[in-house]
Amino acid sequence: xxxxxxxxxxxxxxxxxxxxxxxxxxxxxxxxxxxxxxxxxxxxxxxxxxxxxxxxxxxxxxxxxxxxxxxxxxxxxxxxxxxxxxxxxxxxxxxxxxxxxxxxxxxxxxxxxxxxxxxxxxxxxxxxxxxxxxxxxxxxxxxxxxxxxxxxx
Amino acid sequence: xxxxxxxxxxxxxxxxxxxxxxxxxxxxxxxxxxxxxxxxxxxxxxxxxxxxxxxxxxxxxxxxxxxxxxxxxxxxxxxxxxxxxxxxxxxxxxxxxxxxxxxxxxxxxxxxxxxxxxxxxxxxxxxxxxxxxxxxxxxxxxxxxxxxxxxxxxxxxxxxxxxxxxxxxxxxxxxxxxxxxxxxxxxxxxxxxxxxxxxxxxxxxxxxxxxxxxxxxxxxxxxxxxxxxxxxxxxxxxxxxxxxxxxxxxxxxxxxxxxxxxxxxxxxxxxxxxxxxxxxxxxxxxxxxxxxxxxxxxxxxxxxxxxxxxxxxxxxxxxxxxxxxxxxxxxxxxxxxxxxxxxxxxxxxxxxxxxxxxxxxxxxxxxxxxxxxxxxxxxxxxxxxxxxxxxxxxxxxxxxxxxxxxxxxxxxxx
Numbered sequence: 001x002x003x004x005x006x007x008x009x010x011x012x013x014x015x016x017x018x019x020x021x022x023x024x025x026x027x028x029x030x031x032x033x034x035x036x037x038x039x040x041x042x043x044x045x046x047x048x049x050x051x052x053x054x055x056x057x058x059x060x061x062x063x064x065x066x067x068x069x070x071x072x073x074x075x076x077x078x079x080x081x082x083x084x085x086x087x088x089x090x091x092x093x094x095x096x097x098x099x100x101x102x103x104x105x106x107x108x109x110x111x112x113x114x115x116x117x118x119x120x121x122x123x124x125x126x127x128x129x130x131x132x133x134x135x136x137x138x139x140x141x142x143x144x145x146x147x148x149x150x151x152x153x
Numbered sequence: 154x155x156x157x158x159x160x161x162x163x164x165x166x167x168x169x170x171x172x173x174x175x176x177x178x179x180x181x182x183x184x185x186x187x188x189x190x191x192x193x194x195x196x197x198x199x200x201x202x203x204x205x206x207x208x209x210x211x212x213x214x215x216x217x218x219x220x221x222x223x224x225x226x227x228x229x230x231x232x233x234x235x236x237x238x239x240x241x242x243x244x245x246x247x248x249x250x251x252x253x254x255x256x257x258x259x260x261x262x263x264x265x266x267x268x269x270x271x272x273x274x275x276x277x278x279x280x281x282x283x284x285x286x287x288x289x290x291x292x293x294x295x296x297x298x299x300x301x302x303x304x305x306x307x308x309x310x311x312x313x314x315x316x317x318x319x320x321x322x323x324x325x326x327x328x329x330x331x332x333x334x335x336x337x338x339x340x341x342x343x344x345x346x347x348x349x350x351x352x353x354x355x356x357x358x359x360x361x362x363x364x365x366x367x368x369x370x371x372x373x374x375x376x377x378x379x380x381x382x383x384x385x386x387x388x389x390x391x392x393x394x395x396x397x398x399x400x401x402x403x404x405x406x407x408x409x410x411x412x413x414x415x416x417x418x419x420x421x422x423x424x425x426x427x428x429x430x431x432x433x434x435x436x437x438x439x440x441x442x443x444x445x446x447x448x449x450x451x452x453x454x455x456x457x458x459x460x461x462x463x464x465x466x467x468x469x470x471x472x473x474x475x476x477x478x479x480x481x482x483x484x485x486x487x488x489x490x491x492x493x494x495x496x497x498x499x500x501x502x503x504x505x506x507x508x509x510x511x512x513x514x515x516x517x518x519x520x521x522x523x524x525x526x527x528x529x530x531x532x533x534x535x536x537x538x539x540x541x542x543x544x545x546x547x548x549x550x551x552x553x554x555x556x557x558x559x560x561x562x563x564x565x566x567x
Contacts, residue, residue: 029336037340061469085488085496086321087314088471101473102318103489104553116553117489 045134049075049151052135057091064088065125065137066098074150077137078111079123089122098122110145121145174431184437186371188379190429191436195380203443204268210447211261212367218254219356226306228352230345233308234465241462252455258300260451262480265296269507273531276519277381283511285373288366290507295363297480302355304478308348313466314475316351317343322488322496330497343468384519473551482545483538489553503534 001009040062052058054071057078064080080088080098087102097114098107105116112121126141127149135149165176175189194200225244226236240247269289272278278286305316320343324334339346374380430436463472477485488496516524550556 032336032339033332034339034346038346039340039342039344059469064469084321085318085325087317087475088469090471090473101471101551102314102475102553103485 042140043136043138045130045132045136046077048134049129056093059091063137063139065139066091067127067135067137070148073148075127075135076145076148077125077127079125079139081123082118083113083120083122084116084118112145168433171431174433177433184432186375187432187436188375189432191432192379192382192429193435194383194428196430196436196439200383201380202267202271203439204264204271206440206443207447208261208264208268209367209371210444211257211264211451212363214257214448214451215254215261216360218250218257219360221250222254223356228306228349230308230348230466233306233348237307237309237462241459248459249452249455252458252460253451255460256454256458257451258303259478259480260454261296262300265293269293270531270535273510274521274528275381275384276524278511279381279514279517279519280511282373282377282381285370285377286511287508288370288373290504292363292366292370293507294504295359295366299355299359299363300478300480302351302359305343305348305351306355307462308466309463310466310470310472311461311463311476313343313468314471315477315481316347318475318477318485318488319481320347322484326497381519384521474549474553476545476549479542479546483541486541486545486549 044063046052046060046063046065046067052067052069052075054069057066057068059066059080066078066080068076068078070076078098082089082100082102082105084100084103084105087100089098089100089105089107091097092099096109098109098111100106100116100118103117105118106114107118107122108114110121111124113119124143124145124147126138126143126147128136128138129149129151130136135151163177163180165180166173168174168177178184178187178189222240225240225247227233237251240251242248272286272289301316301319305312320334320337323337324330326333335341337347337350338344339350476482484496484500487499514527516527518524521528547558548555550560
């Protein structure tokens with residue numbers, strides 16, 4: 001074996017080694033990223049409109065969503081996940097605002113940030129009527145805070 | 154017969170002779186990380202505070218108690234909290250072991266931090282010990298990660314919400330944040346997968362890494378020439394030429410023996426007879442005392458104070474106020490003031506500044522009077538963090554609003 005072929009063989013081996021290690025890393029990364037998430041569905045049925053009479057918002061604990069029912073405008077749904085660091089905000093009926101217990105963010109009834117470190121207003125989620133007449137909320141779809149679903153009684 | 158068995162295990166001369174005392178260290182797998190002789194000065198409590206030893210012993214205690222707890226723990230949300238209750242009320246010695254594990258973990262954070270401060274103030278991170286400082290900072294980071302992952306395992310309200318906030322801080326990192334969060338949690342929310350992942354990290358991955366780094370850390374002490382001399386010493390300690398490696402030259406050939414015998418690369422010259430003592434028994438006796446004192450302190454804490462356990466985790470109800478473990482409260486306080494970036498950017502910069510410290514600190518002197526700027530800057534950062542931590546601990550109540558600690562019905566501590 002001469003000098004030239006030794007060097008090219010070494011380079012090729014080193015490249016192969018690095019490529020193998022790189023593929024191993026990519027494989028590890030992909031292995032750790034689950035293909036199936038066993039989590040509450042992002043789109044779910046909350047119940048029949050008649051179950052939610054107008055008045056105080058109803059908190060859906062599993063999905064962390066506040067469901068509002070305005071007698072004039074209809075249904076709307078706000079995510080209860082604080083936009084700061086993901087704590088669950090609590091609705092205060094007295095002050096008509098959302099309060100986050102972790103870092104003191106306060107959101108107005110329309111979700112706008114009133115105080116604290118939260119960088120964005122609360123998310124409003126799309127509410128539709130499913131085929132079987134239930135309210136369906138989709139956490140993947142954000143809507144504006146003026147969005148409402150009016151269900152004729 | 155018995156004698157020949159013993160002779161086959163302990164091969165050196167009996168420790169009544171000086172040769173025997175050297176061989177006792179040299180021929181023993183567990184002891185040979187020590188030099189046969191150590192400087193008297195380095196054995197003094199005021200030289201190191203024995204903080205490295207204390208940290209190491211705490212790691213041992215954590216390993217043993219952690220292993221014991223694993224026999225009764227299922228990393229599954231429906232069982233994890235029940236297992237905690239079993240450990241509290243059913244398992245023989247359960248509360249004691251759990252308390253020991255919890256308090257040793259918190260003491261370890263303190264010990265490792267004080268160790269870092271000691272090494273900084275002694276300037277012991279300077280040449281030739283730069284790399285061991287880097288290993289040490291990585292170990293500090295590992296200890297904090299171990300503490301963070303372990304905090305979730307009881308699956309109580311405190312655990313659930315501290316980790317929710319923590320992983321969302323991770324997610325706020327630019328670009329990679331959201332992906333890292335999914336990798337860490339094995340999903341988008343804290344659930345079954347997340348508990349399993351934190352468990353595997355806490356009991357296998359991170360302890361393995363920590364063990365490997367601890368070995369490097371200890372080995373490097375020897376290879377870097379033993380402990381750094383006191384920064385208060387007169388002239389002698391100013392960068393000694395003999396601590397530099399012997400320069401190699403292409404004209405010479407070296408066999409392995411050329412490296413092993415004679416002076417190892419960084420070995421400080423063997424100290425004078427009156428300055429040094431044999432490791433056996435002088436160093437071992439003191440290490441034994443340090444071990445007993447550490448164990449006694451942890452056991453006393455475990456007997457006197459119970460590890461906290463709040464209600465079972467409830468994803469729909471955030472406790473008010475939700476506080477992180479006390480040593481992370483400074484970061485939580487920061488995060489509550491400005492956008493989540495200060496939970497990532499500032500700590501990352503701090504870790505980076507610590508990691509690279511030996512390389513940008515060009516001041517060769519280790520004497521305090523030559524390092525006034527470095528010393529005061531370090532003190533300022535530590536003090537600032539302590540103030541933030543105390544604010545988070547005692548001055549924050551419901552909704553993270555300001556309360557006076559003496560006012561009634563405040564949020565309580567973490």
